[in-house]
Amino acid sequence: MGRRLRISPQTLALLEALLHKPTTWHHGYALSQQTSVASGTLYPILMRLEKLRWLETSWEQPGTAAGRPPRHLYRLTSEARGWAREELADAQQRRIWKPALGNA
Amino acid sequence: MAMPTNTIPNPPKLNRRIAPTVARAIVRLWPQQTRAWGQAFAAELPAAESTGATIPWLIGGLTVMLREWCKHAWRSFFRPIGANPNAGESAGAFTQRYSRTPRMPLWLMLALTFSSAVILLHPEVRQSLRKLRSEYSRSKWRPEQWSSVKELRAISKSNRDPQLLALLSMLSDNDEERLRLSDEAIRKDPSLTWLDYEQSLLPLNDFNNQKCLPQERLERLRKWDPENSVPHLLVAEIIAKPARTDAFDALMRGKTVPAWEQGLASNSLWTSEMHAAFTAPKYDSYTSQGIELVRTVSSRFSIHDPEIALYVLTTRRVMQFDLLRGYAAVLMDRAAALQATGDTNEAIATYTEILHFTQRMSLDGKGPSEQYFGQEIGEKAAIKLVPLYDSLDRTEEASLVRFQLEKWTAEHDPKIMRYVPLHYRQSQWNSLAWSGLIIHSAALVLLIVFPITSIALTFIFRRRWTPLAQRGLSDFWASICADSAPWLLFASSVLLYLTYHPYAKLCSAFLKGGDGSPNIETFVAASMVPNVVPDYAELIYDPYSQWVGITAALCLLLTFFFWRMILRSKSAA
Numbered sequence: 001m002g003r004r005l006r007i008s009p010q011t012l013a014l015l016e017a018l019l020h021k022p023t024t025w026h027h028g029y030a031l032s033q034q035t036s037v038a039s040g041t042l043y044p045i046l047m048r049l050e051k052l053r054w055l056e057t058s059w060e061q062p063g064t065a066a067g068r069p070p071r072h073l074y075r076l077t078s079e080a081r082g083w084a085r086e087e088l089a090d091a092q093q094r095r096i097w098k099p100a101l102g103n104a
Numbered sequence: 105m106a107m108p109t110n111t112i113p114n115p116p117k118l119n120r121r122i123a124p125t126v127a128r129a130i131v132r133l134w135p136q137q138t139r140a141w142g143q144a145f146a147a148e149l150p151a152a153e154s155t156g157a158t159i160p161w162l163i164g165g166l167t168v169m170l171r172e173w174c175k176h177a178w179r180s181f182f183r184p185i186g187a188n189p190n191a192g193e194s195a196g197a198f199t200q201r202y203s204r205t206p207r208m209p210l211w212l213m214l215a216l217t218f219s220s221a222v223i224l225l226h227p228e229v230r231q232s233l234r235k236l237r238s239e240y241s242r243s244k245w246r247p248e249q250w251s252s253v254k255e256l257r258a259i260s261k262s263n264r265d266p267q268l269l270a271l272l273s274m275l276s277d278n279d280e281e282r283l284r285l286s287d288e289a290i291r292k293d294p295s296l297t298w299l300d301y302e303q304s305l306l307p308l309n310d311f312n313n314q315k316c317l318p319q320e321r322l323e324r325l326r327k328w329d330p331e332n333s334v335p336h337l338l339v340a341e342i343i344a345k346p347a348r349t350d351a352f353d354a355l356m357r358g359k360t361v362p363a364w365e366q367g368l369a370s371n372s373l374w375t376s377e378m379h380a381a382f383t384a385p386k387y388d389s390y391t392s393q394g395i396e397l398v399r400t401v402s403s404r405f406s407i408h409d410p411e412i413a414l415y416v417l418t419t420r421r422v423m424q425f426d427l428l429r430g431y432a433a434v435l436m437d438r439a440a441a442l443q444a445t446g447d448t449n450e451a452i453a454t455y456t457e458i459l460h461f462t463q464r465m466s467l468d469g470k471g472p473s474e475q476y477f478g479q480e481i482g483e484k485a486a487i488k489l490v491p492l493y494d495s496l497d498r499t500e501e502a503s504l505v506r507f508q509l510e511k512w513t514a515e516h517d518p519k520i521m522r523y524v525p526l527h528y529r530q531s532q533w534n535s536l537a538w539s540g541l542i543i544h545s546a547a548l549v550l551l552i553v554f555p556i557t558s559i560a561l562t563f564i565f566r567r568r569w570t571p572l573a574q575r576g577l578s579d580f581w582a583s584i585c586a587d588s589a590p591w592l593l594f595a596s597s598v599l600l601y602l603t604y605h606p607y608a609k610l611c612s613a614f615l616k617g618g619d620g621s622p623n624i625e626t627f628v629a630a631s632m633v634p635n636v637v638p639d640y641a642e643l644i645y646d647p648y649s650q651w652v653g654i655t656a657a658l659c660l661l662l663t664f665f666f667w668r669m670i671l672r673s674k675s676a677a
Contacts, residue, residue, distance in 0.1 A: 027148060027151075028144060029148040029152065032161075038164050039161045039163075039164025039165055039168070040163065040164030040165075040167040041164070042164070043144070043145055043168045044168060047138070060147075067150075068147070068150040069143075069146070069150075070147060071144070071147045071148060071151075072140075072141075072143070072144030072147060072148075
């Protein structure tokens with residue numbers, strides 16, 4: 001397992017959202033909407049996940065959507081998906097978190 | 105790449121203008137190392153559907169940006185100033201000749217600078233620097249320009265404390281103000297009548313036109329202190345003044361003149377005043393009152409400036425000792441004549457008059473000059489007295505006089521020499537002068553280090569993004585300055601504090617008074633630091649030498665720039 005995360009309800013909610021469609025690229029605003037985590041909390045968690053190499057990031061191709069800048073996209077690395085599931089299961093077992101989006 | 109699942113609705117109309125501007129500003133302010141995250145946050149803004157969603161999004165971005173700044177600032181403490189965290193430059197890697205960058209971490213630089221600032225703000229260090237500054241400025245011996253005296257003057261506007269007024273009268277160089285303040289102080293507190301003695305020779309700064317104390321003040325002093333020799337001596341001074349002035353003028357014209365006291369010996373007014381002075385029960389030139397006054401005002405108003413005490417001690421009214429010498433000479437002649445006629449008892453009485461007066465003078469006078477002159481005059485009478493007592497078999501009195509003579513011989517190292525001509529006291533002078541030189545050097549380093557470091561740090565900070573390969577000699581020297589300056593600053597401050605501390609302690613103990621208080625000579629010697637330097641370094645006070653020094657420094661600077669210019673033109677060629 002990679003370096004352990006500082007587990008918080010917001011981090012668990014974010015991991016759950018990222019695991020919901022694990023191969024799909026997510027963007028910040030949608031993640032915020034899905035998890036109800038405010039942008040001031042969301043971005044530090046994303047930055048930490050990226051630093052721990054749990055998160056893959058990418059920039060949207062320019063010109064994908066006219067009239068707006070390219071967006072930053074995120075998804076869990078293949079290794080991190082396993083670690084994330086373990087973290088969620090552990091949290092569920094310890095009753096500090098329960099799934100909000102169905103089984104991850 | 106699979107596309108995100110979310111779709112972006114039309115941005116809210118109200119947020120079309122303001123929100124993007126704010127987001128752009130946030131991105132611009134984001135630390136460079138993590139700015140991509142700021143751009144990621146800003147890129148999401150068009151996705152916010154309403155004003156209610158946009159504002160929290162912006163606030164969130166702002167907090168993340170501030171958080172990143174805090175993290176960035178914290179991490180920068182552990183990097184040297186001007187280091188480029190993104191460049192991945194390594195000091196050990198291949199470097200150009202002038203690619204040196206500062207190596208001292210910012211936290212160490214700040215710790216040293218902060219410690220130096222704390223030391224430099226210490227009252228003792230500030231006092232030493234103030235004394236140094238006054239030595240090179242016009243405020244030397246001009247109390248009205250001192251901040252402590254200005255503060256006392258400000259207090260006196262609302263608080264007419266008699267002691268405060270008395271001290272201000274002694275610190276004023278305006279004759280009218282001196283008299284006005286001392287009159288008010290005496291009116292409020294008659295125990296301060298001794299101030300009349302301090303005002304007894306005005307104008308203060310015009311030696312040629314100095315007038316003696318007006319009769320009414322003299323009478324006031326005499327009434328207040330009837331047992332003291334000093335008021336009688338002041339009257340005798342007034343009587344003797346024309347004869348002494350004539351003698352002095354004649355001397356200035358190159359004429360040989362008889363001793364002025366010979367003419368005054370027949371003046372019964374003068375002789376009776378001098379006799380009254382020599383036979384008065386006490387001799388007090390109010391030195392201790394002056395010191396106590398400074399101590400009282402210092403503690404009452406919490407203004408502890410040893411310069412005030414030094415000024416009061418060294419500029420106060422000094423008794424005209426040649427008057428005493430003159431009258432003693434008249435008495436010595438008279439006693440010798442009596443001795444020659446065989447009137448031994450009367451001769452003894454005359455010599456004893458001199459001896460007793462000088463004993464009182466050296467004992468009660470408190471000041472070193474009184475002790476010195478008392479000894480000088482008294483020794484002559486004592487030497488004459490011993491054989492006279494022996495001849496009359498008055499062995500007990502003879503042994504007492506011998507004892508006094510031996511005591512004076514033992515104290516022959518004249519105390520007055522401890523005042524200024526310390527060249528005669530080589531070891532003490534050396535320690536004072538070396539301390540002065542060390543403090544001067546430390547202050548000079550501070551003076552040089554401050555501007556150079558400021559320039560170097562600004563230069564480094566502005567060129568922090570410049571690649572190593574493009575850096576030149578200026579970068580090299582700036583990095584040397586940035587690394588060495590905090591240590592120099594710290595070392596100079598510590599040196600300044602440690603060197604001046606013993607003297608500051610002595611001055612402070614003197615101002616406090618009490619059992620542990622040093623004597624006047626020690627205080628005056630301590631007060632001379634840091635303004636005394638060894639003989640060979642005295643040229644620093646000479647304006648010509650200062651001019652030469654500054655010119656040489658500017659020439660060196662010019663040479664440096666010229667050399668740099670040559671190097672640049674060579675490398676360009």
